[in-house]
Amino acid sequence: MSFQTPENIETILKNLPAKPGVYLMKNADGRIIYIGKAKRLRQRVRSYFTNAAQDSQKTLRMRSLVCDIDFIVTESEVQALILEENMIKRHKPRFNVMMKDDKRYPYIRITWGDDFPKVETTRRIAKDGSRYFGPYSAMWAVQNTLRVLRKAFPYLTCDRTITGRDERACLFWDIGLCNAPCIGAVDREAYRAMIAELMDVLSGKSEAVVERITEQMHAESAALNFERAAVLRDQLQAIEFITQKHKAVSPKMTDHDVIALARDKNEAVVQIMFIRNGKLIGSDSRPLQNADDSSDEEVISQFITQFYGESADIPRELILPGEIEAARIIERWLSDKRHTSKVQITVPQRGNKRQLIQMAHENAIEAMKMLKAQWEADSTRQEGALALLRDALNLPRIPNRIECYDISTTQGTAIVASRVMFVQGIPRKSEYRRFNIRTIDHAGSDDYQSMREALTRRFQRYVNAVENPTPPAPGKPDRDETWRLLPDLLLIDGGKGQLAVAEEVLAAFDLTERVPVAALAKRYESLFMPGRPAPVMLPRDSVALYLVQRIRDEAHRFAITSHRKQRQKLGMASLLETIPGIGSKRRKALLKAFGNSIDAIRAASIEELCAVEGVSDKIARDIKELL
Template sequence: EASEALDFERAAAIRDQLKAIDYITHQHKAVSTSMTEQDVIALARDNGETVVQILFIRNGKLIGSDSRLLEGTEGESDEEVLSEFIKRFYDRAAEVPTEVVLPQNIEEARIIERWLRDKRSGQRVTITVPQRGDKRKLLEVAQENAKEALHMIRAQWEADTHKQETALAELQAALGLPRPPNRIECYDISTTQGTAIVASRVMFVRGVPKKNEYRRFNIRTVSHKGSDDYQSMREALTRRFNRWKQALEEPALVAPGGEDKDETWRLLPDLLMVDGGKGQLNVAVEVLREFDLLDRVPVVALAKQFEELYRPGDPQPIILNRRSDALFLVQRIRDEAHRFAITSHRARRTKLGMASRLEAIPGVGPARRKALLKAFGNSIDAIRNASIEELTAVPGINRALAESIKELV
């Protein structure tokens, strides 16, 4: 019925639930006693895009499911996509299960487990990769639905300009914008313990990504130890609007038929989005005010946990309908900004060199880095190839830290 009404997202959710519930209640009743609090995650990939499907199992029952479209994942392995998605998804999730079930092993699994444990107030969280049995069959259900969701989402959104127009109209109405936000810029920050800080800008034009206008900003003004998302966002936005000002005051000459490289800076967005809460919004407002653009560039902040939109001067968030095209568009923009920021940060961190990467590992500061290099003859390769026992023989390196070093170096 939902499929006939072209309500694809609802149809997909119903299909997931029917298949999984049928599996749990009729084919493998033992699942209802052995599976108490799991998130089952699978993915499907095609032409640089990825859909991640999540089944939420609680007390032996499927209580819900979710599909997320991730764009621009070309060049990344399945392990990298899963690892980054898990960190992104549970950073914003209201609940973390005791077990995350995956189709394959991921990098940094132990570190992610410890991070998830911290989010559960110290309660243990395990990441498992079942090869057989109930959990494996549920993974197959999730993977099948991920494939179907990818096909349906792409066919529905990419080819349906009406869908994009609807999303933009809904967003305009919800935010009270003077015109449809045909040109949307979104900014996000990525860093590891305050190192290699990168801000990303993604551009969506008429509801679809325009990747040749993506830009990254290597942050230079955070000089103190640790991260500073507010200052990072301030620098990125200030540099962006300085380029706007420069493009107006000193326009570059464009040869006949040549590319106007200043256009991406000269055109102001119909909507400026920043990933974060009220603090990030206040930073964006201050920067726009400095350039006398506050009345010309509408700005919102997208809060992480419940995907609420905050506007200047309004303490109450705007909550978009959970099944609206507007929310789907906002999620795509936010996820793409986050992906591009992480990819840019990873590239910059690699350029910093292996010694700097040692200090980027939580718990390894200058003193421990010096001790490690001294113990292994200033050889990063020797550190990488060392056993856990050899690493723990270095003063200040315990077993947990040694495991982190093995996974991150």
């Protein structure tokens, strides 16, 4: 029997981000059974659940136990690799390959306390006056970095005692990989200045170094010293490679928790990233209830007090996206819980810590998307939301088919009405439709008339589908079904005015008793119903409110997308029709022939233009001249 991916896992797979990161597979007990890294999470995780995985018995055993998948988005693959290693050490998953020895991460050490500092590799950080840069994912990454750096900064690697009076330098001097302070080719100050620039590059402060070398390169080139200019050019390329590929960390390794918040209407998710000894060891997202009427500062403050009230692991520093009230009091409270040292709350505006905030915020957004996708795929929740909506609006039946309409325009041009269809709480995009509004004969927009036209055309198609049905072709879908089936709820984006228009149209088609209608006003998210003087106010945390908001937002999105396409077409049409001899028919033929692209028409040859039906040689030449 072939493997069937569980529905909840299929939902996760469809909504994973195509970004680098780490994924965690869990069994029915919530225990992590596998941790992996990926350049693109979506493609990598999906590969475990395809037919290509049939050849691996380990994968077959593992995926049969997977009941949930978590993930952490990272900035790069290197970060994903480091995070994966840290989390494997921490959780020791059943299906991961485990290293027997617990190796430390490699660093670059610069012995700045020496007169002539050396550049070395190490896996231990000591308080010896040296400067440390890293960590790196593997020793080969360190060696690659040093190999590139040495081309720009030819530092010492030998064990000589540097006096400047040696008779001969080593081979590295001859091949340009050492500037030979041993023979006095450079003095102590010049050598240390070079090492200081090397440390600036590793610290991400390469601007001044690049500026100096660039000016020197131009000067050498102007003096016709092209060989020296080429050497300086190679140094610039090496520095550029390092600044793009690697980031430095402070040698003072501290413990941080990074907190970020993502919000969408009445939904809120807090993301917390745990950094210990300078390494990202894990991340967690926490959805929050009743956060819709609270400020970001209040939400984060409440989260901190609740989360750390139950936690015994208090970091040295909390990194937050914004200031919070009572920050100093919370610092004292956390310091008392930590015992060993003071806890500090910081709000970085730039630098590495700000990048960590951005990374946490990105993870919070992805976590919210995943929670929404899982909610939408949960049929029990959908049924509950529809039942609550029926009761709140006093509908005669469960609104399994909900149609929603919205209008989009820009100052009365390219007016488009959208219809989206939700069936059992899930969008059915095959039944989405748009209406290009044609009956507005005055300047400016007219939402009421636009809505009247859209609804009239929709229910006229209902009448046509019932009275004059078109039999579907064999093996083809019934194209009239979407018009023939009446909605269990007609939802209008707007207020009392739009509701009155909908009532008028339904009455004209004698459908008032058959099609319930409601209008959702954005200001207070209130629902207006016929015959009810006061609007229906669903609870802010109601799943029914979340459902109608999502339907309304989807109609708005679809309307805006359709409106933009219509505006683009009108723009192309107006440009073409300024050319003599180009009317509606030739314009349509040209756009069809060249993929609706003015640039493609502009780039076409005379012969290609003449190949379009109705375009003569003269018109083709006019097009080339005027476009």
